Amino acid sequence: MDESHDSATINAVRICLIVMILIGPVALFDAVELPPAQSLSDQPRSLSDTENASLDPLGDIIKQMVERANRQDDAGAELQYEARLITTIHSLTGDKVTKTDRAVYKRYPLEGQLYEELIERNGHPLNEKEQREEREKRRKFMHQAREVSRQDRKLIETNDERQVRLGSNLINRYEASLVGVEKIDNEEYWKVSFAPRRRKQPEKTRLDKMLNHSRGTLYIARQDYGLRRIDFQMQNSVRYLWGLATLRHAEGRLEFERVQADEWLPKRFDFDINLRIFFRSKRQQIIREWVDRQVLAR
Numbered sequence: 557m558d559e560s561h562d563s564a565t566i567n568a569v570r571i572c573l574i575v576m577i578l579i580g581p582v583a584l585f586d587a588v589e590l591p592p593a594q595s596l597s598d599q600p601r602s603l604s605d606t607e608n609a610s611l612d613p614l615g616d617i618i619k620q621m622v623e624r625a626n627r628q629d630d631a632g633a634e635l636q637y638e639a640r641l642i643t644t645i646h647s648l649t650g651d652k653v654t655k656t657d658r659a660v661y662k663r664y665p666l667e668g669q670l671y672e673e674l675i676e677r678n679g680h681p682l683n684e685k686e687q688r689e690e691r692e693k694r695r696k697f698m699h700q701a702r703e704v705s706r707q708d709r710k711l712i713e714t715n716d717e718r719q720v721r722l723g724s725n726l727i728n729r730y731e732a733s734l735v736g737v738e739k740i741d742n743e744e745y746w747k748v749s750f751a752p753r754r755r756k757q758p759e760k761t762r763l764d765k766m767l768n769h770s771r772g773t774l775y776i777a778r779q780d781y782g783l784r785r786i787d788f789q790m791q792n793s794v795r796y797l798w799g800l801a802t803l804r805h806a807e808g809r810l811e812f813e814r815v816q817a818d819e820w821l822p823k824r825f826d827f828d829i830n831l832r833i834f835f836r837s838k839r840q841q842i843i844r845e846w847v848d849r850q851v852l853a854r
Contacts, residue, residue, distance in 0.1 A: 614734045617746055620781040621774075624818065633819050638664035639849040641672060646841040653841075665852070666694070667701030729753060729768065738775065745775040745784055752791075769794060782820040786810040797833075805830040815849065822846050 641663045647655040660676035674682065674690050682690060731754075735747040751771040772788030789807040796803070808827035812820045827842040 614732060614748065617748070617776060617781070618732065621776050621783060624781045625783065628819060634670060634821055635665040635668070636852055637821065637849050638662065638852055639846045642845045642847060644843045648839045648841065663846070667698050668705055669701045671697055735773070737778070740775065740784065744778045746778060748774045748776060750774065780818050782812070782814055782818070784812055800834055802832045803829065804832060821849070
């Protein structure tokens with residue numbers, strides 16, 4: 557794959573990942589898993605009249621979810637952990653996998669920010685050139701992080717997709733409805749569907765276009781309002797790079813896990829994207845898995 561195609565693919569994936577902003581505390585640029593088999597007890601169920609009468613209004617559920625996520629973000633919860641992050645990218649022709657790339661990163665806090673250090677590619681340690689490149693990347697990251705700290709900002713600025721956070725401007729784009737309650741691993745979750753509002757929305761950036769064409773489902777824990785899962789799907793294609801690239805289709809699942817009371821961190825993200833770049837079609841399945849997560853000394 558040549559460098560221009562790699563760059564365009566990364567941009568397309570980045571656009572897909574902005575759906576993650578619904579969780580508030582987690583920085584973007586991460587991926588989702590194939591749905592696990594469900595037992596009969598795990599099948600979604602409709603709410604009874606009694607539950608409907610006693611259920612928190614949907615607006616309050618969303619408000620509580622946002623407030624919980626913002627508290628976690630403000631506390632820097634993920635900065636208290638390190639983990640290995642495994643990224644697998646399957647390139648497909650039709651439904652046949654033609655190439656698989658796998659990279660392993662060490663994800664850890666560095667200068668008050670989350671950093672992903674590449675440590676392995678396709679089962680092999682980095683060669684000397686890759687090690688030099690990684691050292692330079694880390695040096696630049698540390699410099700940026702120190703600048704951010706001096707300017708009393710919270711995040712390293714990267715691009716418009718990564719800077720967006722949960723807020724009224726985002727929430728107001730969608731219409732939501734409470735579908736029912738679903739049991740996952742013996743815990744109940746509100747199942748909330750969302751879809752773009754029908755009125756015309758602003759489209760000043762690639763992010764705007766992605767948001768305005770995506771719908772999906774949130775799974776919110778009844779116990780503590782933590783976001784367990786997001787399923788999403790683009791309804792229409794999105795053009796970017798001055799029309800030279802088109803994201804034809806994207807769907808995926810983002811899963812999070814409760815690592816301790818009131819702390820929900822990324823677990824696994826899966827994406828299936830279909831894009832056309834410079835008159836060439838490309839389909840990829842992208843998986844990001846957090847493994848071996850450990851609490852750092854406090």
